Amino acid sequence: MIAEIQNADADTYVLLQLANRRFALPSAIVSELAPPVRLHTFPHTSPLVSGVIVRRGRIVPVYDVASILLGRSSSVHRFYLIARRNFPDGSEGSAIPVSGECELVNAKLQEASENTRPHISGHLLVGDESIEVLNFDALLASEPAPHNASRRVEAQS
Amino acid sequence: MKIAAQEKGKTRRARHSEQMILFTVANRMFAIAAAAVQEIRSTDSLAVSANEIEHSEILKVRHTLERSHQTYYVVNAGAHFGLPVTRPTLVLILRQLRVAVLVDRIERMAEIAVIHALPLAFAGEERRWYRGLTYIDDHVIPVIQPAGFLTTDEFHRLDSAINAVPAPRHLLGAFQA
Numbered sequence: 001m002i003a004e005i006q007n008a009d010a011d012t013y014v015l016l017q018l019a020n021r022r023f024a025l026p027s028a029i030v031s032e033l034a035p036p037v038r039l040h041t042f043p044h045t046s047p048l049v050s051g052v053i054v055r056r057g058r059i060v061p062v063y064d065v066a067s068i069l070l071g072r073s074s075s076v077h078r079f080y081l082i083a084r085r086n087f088p089d090g091s092e093g094s095a096i097p098v099s100g101e102c103e104l105v106n107a108k109l110q111e112a113s114e115n116t117r118p119h120i121s122g123h124l125l126v127g128d129e130s131i132e133v134l135n136f137d138a139l140l141a142s143e144p145a146p147h148n149a150s151r152r153v154e155a156q157s
Numbered sequence: 158m159k160i161a162a163q164e165k166g167k168t169r170r171a172r173h174s175e176q177m178i179l180f181t182v183a184n185r186m187f188a189i190a191a192a193a194v195q196e197i198r199s200t201d202s203l204a205v206s207a208n209e210i211e212h213s214e215i216l217k218v219r220h221t222l223e224r225s226h227q228t229y230y231v232v233n234a235g236a237h238f239g240l241p242v243t244r245p246t247l248v249l250i251l252r253q254l255r256v257a258v259l260v261d262r263i264e265r266m267a268e269i270a271v272i273h274a275l276p277l278a279f280a281g282e283e284r285r286w287y288r289g290l291t292y293i294d295d296h297v298i299p300v301i302q303p304a305g306f307l308t309t310d311e312f313h314r315l316d317s318a319i320n321a322v323p324a325p326r327h328l329l330g331a332f333q334a
Contacts, residue, residue, distance in 0.1 A: 040297035041184060043238035045281030050297075051298055052276065052290070059277035059290055059297060087277045094278060140278070 011108060013087055013124060015131060016081050017100040020150045022126050024105075024133045025083055027049065031093060033102050034080040049145050053080060053095055062095045069134075086137050094140060111134055118142075168209075174270040179298065180249070180260045181242035188291055189301040191266065195252040200245055200259065207231060213318055215311050221319060224250065230315050231257045232306045238286070255305050267293055269327050272300050 013024040013054040017073035034055055038063060041051035060082060070098035085094040090151050107124040124131045174212040175189040175297035206219040229250065235243050236334050237258075245259035272289040285305040307315070 038295070042187075042297070042299045043240060043241075043285040043286075044279055046279050046283065049278050054292060054297065059273045059276060059292070061276040063278070087279070090275050148253065 009106075011106050013107060013133065014081070014096045015066055015105055016096075017102070018066055019076075019099055021132050022129070023069065024131050025081070025136060026133070029083045029136055030081065031084065032082040033098075034082055035093065036078055036097075042123050048140065048142065053061065053097075054144040055080075055082065055150075058093065060075060060095045060135065062097065063140050064144070065096045065139055068139060068142045084135055093142070094132075127134045174268040176273075177267050177269050177300070178249070179264040179267055179293070180212045180247075181236065181262055181264055182234045182245075182260050183243045185238070185240060186296065186298050187234075187260075187301055188267070188269065188293075188298050189249065189303065192304040193252055193301075194249050196250040197263065198248050198250065200248055203231075203248055210315070212316055213301075214314050215307075215318075216287060218307070218311075218315060220247075220252070227255055228319065229255045230312075231259060235305075236258075237306060251303050251306075254303055254306075255290045255312070256303070258306060268300060269293070269300070283288075 010026075010028065012027040014027050015022050015024050032055070034053070037053050037055070039051045039053060042106045047064050048065070049066070050060050050062050052061050054060070060080075062080065064073055077099055079098050079100075079102070081102060082093050082095045083100045105124070105126055107126055109122045109124065112120050112122045119135050120131045120132045121135040121138075121140055124133060134156050135152040158302055163205065178190040178191050178194060178197075179188050181187070189307055190211065207222050210218065211222055213219055217231045217233050219233070220231040222231055224294045231248065233245065235245070243261050247260050247262060249258045249260060251257065269291045272291050274289050275284060275287055283299075285308075286302060287299045287305070289300050291300050
């Protein structure tokens, strides 16, 4: 899939599966679909971060985006999708657990309406399905639901 | 696309490897530079020399220790990191700081050549707690920042609580060993 992504243009998106829902990410920010390697955890206070994985000698933070997108943590995942998150001081590879294989599609982005959640930048029409396109930076900066936020400093391993 | 190329320099490669003490608290492993630790003692041996702080506002600090005419604050590492309550058996007396740290046990020593920068994703108190992360025997282990156990403000409040005579170096929480 990586070779395909590297040849992709601006209208190319990676469709990812989270539980029974599909979302899309611009392929330009996606770097890798990684196998379910070990999640390493240690005490911290960053709410959406569930731990780190090691890929190609680098330490990659893992975000539990299911709590934002599905309203609950997803305990079942088969892969990690690694994409680039931008910060004011740089960018870093960031992983999100996904439930199944990802798919590369070419489609035109339909702009989001004004009352859409900030982590949704629009949607794609793929067949009969309307798929939300994620604003990765906004998604990873989101605050999790209160019941998830309460696990602050829950040191997981 | 090539994230690896964009993230050069985020991993600090030490010119020389660094000796670390690997210790556990509530079954979590941490690394601290051996050079940052002055002495390791059993908690039993401190039973007579530790003093309880009455009305401590800082819940992770309940006792003080007198060493070399200095008052050391005993930080419960489990409380500091928000871990479940355990029964610490050892205390790490730090160098350069008036801090002693209660831990469960020492696992072993290890030489570390590479400390990875803490990913930017970690934006909370952990940025003060850790110097970075290291990877040993298939485990990612946080490397402790010794100065992160107590802030300057916490030193102030603890000094007030024990009614210590304030001296500039006390307030900074540092002294010359």
